[in-house]
Each structure stands twice: as C-alpha cells, then as structure tokens.
Amino acid sequence: MKDPIRESLTKKSISAKRETKGKVISFSFTAIIVILVVTIIGFVASRGLVIFFKDGVNPIDFLTHSVWAPDKLDSAGHPIVGAAPMIIGSFAVTLIAALIGTPFAIAAAIFMTEISPKIGRKVLQPVIELLVGIPSVVYGFIGLTIVVPFVRSIAGGSGFGILAGSFVLFVMILPTITSMSVDALKAVPEYYREASLALGATRWQTIHKVILRAASPGLLTAVVFGMSRAFGEALAVQMVIGNAMLLPQNLVSPSSTLTSVLTMNMGNTIMGSTPNDALWSLALLLLLMSLLFNFVIRLIAKRGEF
C-alpha cells in the first residue's frame, strides 16, 4: 500500500527541485566565466613568456631597455626587446590624464550631490552619460584634428605626444571617475552631514572636512578605475601619440604606449615569429597591470567600508 504522506515527505518537492535546477544553472554559467578568464590568462601567458624561455631574453632587460627591434638580434643572440619606452609612455599618459581629470571629476561630483542635485541630475548626469557613449575612435579623430594642432601651437613640436594623448584620455576617463565619485559621495551617511552642520560648520566646511574625508576611499577607487581605463585605451591614444618607439624626451615628443604598439603591429607580424611573440609579452604585461589595478581597487575598497 502506498502511503501518500510518506511519499510526499520522502520525495523531493517541486520547489526543492526548482532550487536545485536554479543552482545548477547559475553555477554552470559562473563556472564558464571563470574557465574563460583562466584560459585567457593562461593563453596570453603561454604566448607572452616565449621570448623569455625560448629566446632567452632577460625579463629585467625587457622592462628597462629602450630599444625595440624584435626582428633583430643583439650581440648575445637574443632579440632586441626593450619595452621601457612603451611602459613609460603608458604610465605617463595615464598619470597625467588622471591628474588633470580628477579635480574636474570630483568637482562635478560634489556639485551633483551636495550643491545642486537638481541641476546635477537634469543637466550634468545626461552630459556625462553622453561622454561614455562616444566611441573611442571619435575621441581619437577629434584629438587628431583639434587637440594635436592645439598642442602644436602652444607647445611646439609636431603636436603628437604624451600631452595630446593625456588630453584625449582625460575626457575619456572623466565620466568614469565622475559617476563613481558621485556614488562614493552619496554613500556618505546623511547623519555625518547633519552632525557637521549641527556643530556649526558651513556647507563648504562640511564638504571639505567631513564628506570628502569620509568618501576618500571611494574617491580613490574612482580614480584608480579611471586610470585602469586610461591604461587600457588603445585606439584614441594611438591616433594622437605619434607612435615612435623612443623614450619620451618631453611631453610633446612622439612616443608610444603598450596598447598603441600592439594595435599598430598586430597585422604586420607572422604568428609564431619572434616579433609576434614579443607583442604577446606586451599583452601579458598589460594584463598583469590591469590585474594590479583591480588588486589596488580591492585593497582600497576593503579599507573604506562604513
């Protein structure tokens, strides 16, 4: 004889089945993403390490030497791959863009959250969202036709160089830093403001001494995020930086970044040849840098919980 109660208790209920199903689906999709990331890193590493293991390039020379000619060999028989000009170029455009961009972004964020949220939401927010939507090739084209001649007229040289690259990047990372700064400022609890005002502080004193201080880890995260975007941007920078694999003499001498060298030379190298492997090493370096940026963001975020 079947006991219906016993049966219903020992069998899995419909909702339990649904739960398992949901778990399996979400777990397998997550697993696919993780596998994808791991394979990408593994693939880039396997290609990028070839010039160190097979061609015997010293990794320190790779980072510090300044001559890039992977199709030629030096006196010891190793390919000449000195990535210092690109590394310095990448860091220079990133830092300068962040230096110019941060004050603008934080000022805009303060305006939008503290001073005039209404105009901020109605005017500034859409403008900034619009900036995000502009494709990077358009930024590059504007840079080429407006920024480069402008830099040439104020600073001399050909106009191509780190300064022009930084100007273009500054506009590109502005929305990233601004919108993240807005989130950081909004996350500051309302009672901080109330307490500060109750103590007799003016609005400016509140913003300056309380809100900015309290939001500083969030603001820092915003800046690092912007920097990581600037570091990885390829097309727009490539169009205005001049792409000369030389150590930058000044801010208006043609130079190059890791990304611009990659996009410039990809199509001209043969898979499996040393120049191609050398490009993979640059790609690996870029990947490691973005991991580092992520790590820094994690570190800051951990410190900044309310």
Add this chain to the structure above:
Amino acid sequence: MKKRLVAIFTLLFTAILVLTGCKSNDQQTITAVGSSAAQPLVELAGEEFSKNNPNEYINVQGGGTGTGLSQIQQGAVDIGNSDLYAEQKKNIDAKKLVDHRIAAVGMVPIVNKNVKVKSLTIKQLRQIFSGQITNWKQVGGQDLPITIINRANGSGTRSAFEDDVMEGTPSVSSQEQDSSGMVRQIVYNTQGSISYLAMPYMNNTVKSINVDGVKPTMKNIETNKWKIWSYEHLYTKGEPKGMTKRFLDYIMTDHVQNKVVKQLGYVPIKDMQYQKDYKGNVTPISKEGD
C-alpha cells in the same frame, strides 16, 4: 514570461539555421585577407566578379600583409593578399604558397604642401629617412625641420619602400602610423612632414616628390624609370581550385587589368616592361617570350 523567452530563443535559432542554410545552398563565398594596399583592387574586382556570377561573393578584408601571409599559410582563408614576396617574410614557408602577381604599384614620397622642395635624389631620400638630413634647407628648401612619418615596422608598404630606397641603411626611429589613410591625414596636417604612400592612395591633399628628376607616373613605373615599386601578390595555398581559380583568372582578364587596375592607380601586370624578384633584382622582360 518564460514562454515568451522560449519563443524568442526558438525564433532566433530557426532564424540562424535558415540564414546559414540559405548561404550554403545557393551562395559560394571565398575570403581574401591581408595587405591594405591591395584591398581596394581586390574589393572592386570582387564586386565586378559578383556581377557576372550572382551567387558567388568575394569577402575582402584588410589586416596587413603579415596577417594575409600567416592566414593563408594556416589555410584559414582562400587568398592571402601581400605587398611582399612570401620569401621576404620570416616564418613563412614560401614553397607551400603559390604566388599570383596581379598588379604593380608605385610607392611615392609625399610631403606637406608647405614644403618647397619638388625633387630629391634617392640618396637624399635615404639620408632623410635614416636621420642624417633633418632640415629642409639641407636639400634646397626653406629652414624647416623635417618630420618623418613612417609606416609600422613590418608593413608591406614600408618594406617595399625601404627595399628600393634605403638599401639596408636602417631607418631612424620616428613617428609611425598603421595605415595609408592616417599617413596622408597626418602629412596633410603637419608642417614639414615627409612620408610615402602607395600610388592608389595619393590625392591632392599632399604633394608628391620627384625622385632623381623622375615623375611618379604609370608610364615611368612600367619602364622602371621610377624605381620604387613592388607587386601586389595574391597567394593561395597550393594551386588554386574551383571558384578561387576562376576569380584569379578573372582578375587577369583584360577587362579588369585595363579598367579596374588602371582606374585605381595600379599598373597592369602585362604593361610592365621590367620584373623584380624577391631579392630586388630588376630585369627587363623580353616581349616575344612572354
């Protein structure tokens, strides 16, 4: 909600199945990838070819000479476009590839319009690109520093230019750009700049330079008076078959050679009175034997 999702997915899948199914049934496509200097020519020839053969399409992509040669070596595409002989690129096994030279193309030194110099000797050109001459006044122009705009190392156009001009002298490190269009744009915008273009990319925004007193014209390329030229190669892996063979034959017909090739600024291969091998040796072609 769930039903709707399922319906959408089913619709998508059927759409994909139907569309891809269509393609394999009635249409035939071959893919040509590589040199951006050859791209306009192959594209236009492909369009003409499709007009005559409505169900056959030539899919033409750029990517550079290196991409063209490595893709055809792997057999990933049907035709690899190249500005260079496969023998000139390391890591390419030229023996497995079959060369089809479809046109010759001249490389022309160009300068910004404000540069007063009209003509250079090939030696002066070499000294400029190797960094020994740095001001236009050293070659009879005004007092203006020379800005060199080069193509990316390994680009087909650059290799072709360097083979005929530099004679092994290394180029000075300078600005590099990855496409002919960008080079032209930047030379147009930059005072005192010099670069070079494949002839089909020339227009009146930049000024061409005579070399050793010779004008860059098609006639002068045919007679090798204009020394800076190379071939556009279409490489196939092994002898071409089927549609690929028909397309290559079509490119060599008088219709394409005399109309499309000339109209775009390339030199028809049968008009060339000289030939160049992969080591750069130039020899006259005897007309009777050919």
